[in-house]
Amino acid sequence: MIPAIATERLDMRGPLLADYAHYAAFWRSERSSHSGGPLPDWGIWLQFAAMRGHWEFRGFGLWTLVERSHGQRTLRMGRIISYVAEANHRSQHLAERLGARVAETGDHGGDPFRISLHPAPSPIDSDPRPA
Amino acid sequence: MTPPLVTARLVLRPPAPRDWDAFHDFMMSDRSTAFGSHKNLGRAFRAFAAEIGHWQIFGYGMWAVTRQGDDTCLGLVGPWTPPDWPEREVGWMILSPAAEGTGIATEAARAAISHAYDVLGWESVVSYIGPENHRSIRLAEKLGARLDPAAPQIDAASPVLVYRHPRPEARA
Secondary structure (H helix, E strand, O other): OOOOEEOOOEEEEOOOHHHHHHHHHHHHOHHHHHHOOOOOHHHHHHHHHHHHHHHHHHOOOOEEEEEOOOOEEEEEEOOOEEEEEOOOHHHHHHHHHOOOEEEEEEEEOOEEEEEEEOOOOOHHHOOOOOO | OOOOEEOOOEEEEOOOHHHHHHHHHHHOOHHHHHHOOOOOHHHHHHHHHHHHHHHHHHOOOOEEEEEOOEEEEEEEEEEEOOOOOOOOEEEEEEOOHHHOOOOHHHHHHHHHHHHHHHOOOOOOEEEEEOOOOHHHHHHHHHOOOEEOOOOOOOOOOOOOEEEEEOOHHHOO
């Protein structure tokens, strides 16, 4: 079972087949270039199914984020480290806003990236109970 | 829980995290060049996680093929149905070189195809096969599948052979 988490504006839940069209549109577009995309269709499916399988394999994984007001799926996330491409400034800003510190830099097939480590949550929000 | 399919020699069960070692060894070997993840650990893991995720998403997927009395995963055979494919496939990959030529792929594929028709209620079952994959073509023919040149392609830019499987009761 994938735990569902409700935040102020978001419902976070496991990926469903209904998310696929939205997910595939991102991975076909140039917006995915910092994440290793765009991907061919077969690769998008493999990655989507792998995202679901990751939960069974590891017991944790990426959530689908649904903005409650829109009923629209937005992003995926859910780790305590973030790999961010050196050129992906938006994601770097997000990591900084979350309080993450760059722990390491590296190189993936010629593309430099940063690994940022996220701090442990403060006691007040350390218990995200399943909704 | 999905009950396993039991054949004369085999038990087909959903793949599980414990099958990773067998899958990993296959993907890191020269036998996996047809699967696009050859000797790439990240892609190999993704491909394996996708096998498990397929089951979670659809409630069915490729079966882990084991011998009765030995839980080692020798191959993966069964349904593979990405939402943007024109038709539903039963595919196969034999992980263990020692299992090649023993007829277990044929035995497992027969069981998986019957299950797709009779239990999953599919109207038709195809296998998409690379034009150079002679072993797979032989297996499809041994299973009684017929090449269907009119079948829609997954990707018109890189056509593959589409073999269509007869319903179990129509097998010779």
